[in-house]
Amino acid sequence: MKRRIAPSILAADFSRLREQVHDVVDAGAEVIHVDIMDGHFVPNLSMGPQAVAALRDFDVILDVHLMVERPEQHIAEFAKAGATNIIVHAESTPHLHYALQHIHEAGCTGGVALTPSTPVEALAEIRGELWSALCMTVNPGWGGQEFLDHSIGKLERLRVLLGPDVSVEVDGGIDTDTARRCAAAGATVFVAGTAVFGASDPADKVKELAAAISS
Numbered sequence: 001m002k003r004r005i006a007p008s009i010l011a012a013d014f015s016r017l018r019e020q021v022h023d024v025v026d027a028g029a030e031v032i033h034v035d036i037m038d039g040h041f042v043p044n045l046s047m048g049p050q051a052v053a054a055l056r057d058f059d060v061i062l063d064v065h066l067m068v069e070r071p072e073q074h075i076a077e078f079a080k081a082g083a084t085n086i087i088v089h090a091e092s093t094p095h096l097h098y099a100l101q102h103i104h105e106a107g108c109t110g111g112v113a114l115t116p117s118t119p120v121e122a123l124a125e126i127r128g129e130l131w132s133a134l135c136m137t138v139n140p141g142w143g144g145q146e147f148l149d150h151s152i153g154k155l156e157r158l159r160v161l162l163g164p165d166v167s168v169e170v171d172g173g174i175d176t177d178t179a180r181r182c183a184a185a186g187a188t189v190f191v192a193g194t195a196v197f198g199a200s201d202p203a204d205k206v207k208e209l210a211a212a213i214s215s
Helices: 014-026 049-053 075-081 096-105 151-162 176-185 202-214
Strands: 004-007 031-037 061-067 085-089 109-114 132-136 167-171 189-192
Touching: 004 031, 004 061, 004 202, 014 031, 014 202, 049 075, 061 075, 061 109, 061 189, 075 085, 075 096, 085 096, 085 132, 096 109, 109 167, 132 151, 151 167, 151 176, 167 176, 176 189, 176 202, 189 202
Parallel strands: 004 189, 031 061, 061 085, 085 109, 109 132, 132 167, 167 189
Antiparallel strands: none
């Protein structure tokens, strides 16, 4: 499966959002990651469907990560805004299968995210419904955290459980070193916020990360 860099706009300069997204897409980014936070499932608040709608004309996968309680209540509005893939958290709803069905009915592919303490076995009964599984390699809700080393073993177990056809994403503390290690463990999508948009040249950083995961 193709490996892709997914810059997270959570770390972007929102006064220059489209300019910065244009630069990283020109540099080869095929996925743009949009972190949605509700102040309940995670302490912080971030953005809403308008951020997705602002980017829908870019020729990329808009990867919308719902860090919200009861995400099934918000799927329709993000699909309408232009999401390509919608990721919900296994810990955020008692109706995970229903949430994935709702995503598919809305015309999007679906994924499930796991916090660092959630075992990979949480996906065993729904793996046939997944386009992607997102392994949080930090605790969700804040940018700039340090990569959790136990995530490497978790990624290896995820790849075994899900097989070769499900995209395995990593999110948190991704830089050239951790991206390379995660790629070796089976990851295929590498979410990078601070590492990309906190760099002096985000486009060059995308190219650097892409080289790391291809080596």
